[in-house]
């Protein structure tokens with residue numbers, strides 16, 4: 418598995434991966450919209466057979482960076498792709514001048530919270546009722562935890 422930088426030519430790949438990873442997924446137009454903002458970068462994780470298995474988008478503004486999305490195909494999870502995507506995003510954001518990397522995660526997303534704890538993120542706050550998630554057929558408000566990791 419390797420991690421590669423991925424730009425606008427990969428919008429269809431980003432959209433296909435995102436669809437497999439998230440219940441509410443982003444289409445190609447959504448990725449194009451994100452890349453309209455300067456300082457937005459993409460990564461894909463590529464398996465040994467050259468198939469894309471994960472994506473990560475992040476944005477660097479002055480000395481702060483943010484993970485916009487990260488996902489790994491269900492069949493490729495648990496093999497270190499998420500950890501490798503975070504490591505590359507953090508390293509590249511630091512090279513581009515970021516001192517801190519932020520992200521938001523649903524308090525219900527145990528796998529992602531474990532990944533972030535394992536890669537050095539610390540909880541710094543809570544956004545109440547930030548997401549809406551389907552639970553037993555009903556959409557309910559769910560808090561987002563804000564995490565930060567010092568770079569460099």
Ligand SMILES: CC(C)(COP(=O)(O)OP(=O)(O)OC[C@H]1O[C@@H](n2cnc3c(N)ncnc32)[C@H](O)[C@@H]1OP(=O)(O)O)[C@@H](O)C(=O)NCCC(=O)NCCS
Nearest residue numbers: 487488489494495496497498499500522528529531532535
């Ligand atoms: C969260 C996600 C990106 C993790 O990707 P992954 O490639 O499976 O993660 P890794 O294999 O690199 O695991 C890294 C660490 O995360 C933790 N972890 C990952 N998945 C886990 C799970 N299902 N249960 C418990 N811990 C888990 C482990 O601590 C692991 O460390 P270890 O390798 O020392 O055991 C993946 O589950 C995913 O795409 N989920 C759906 C999309 C999503 O929720 N994205 C995050 C939105 S904020």
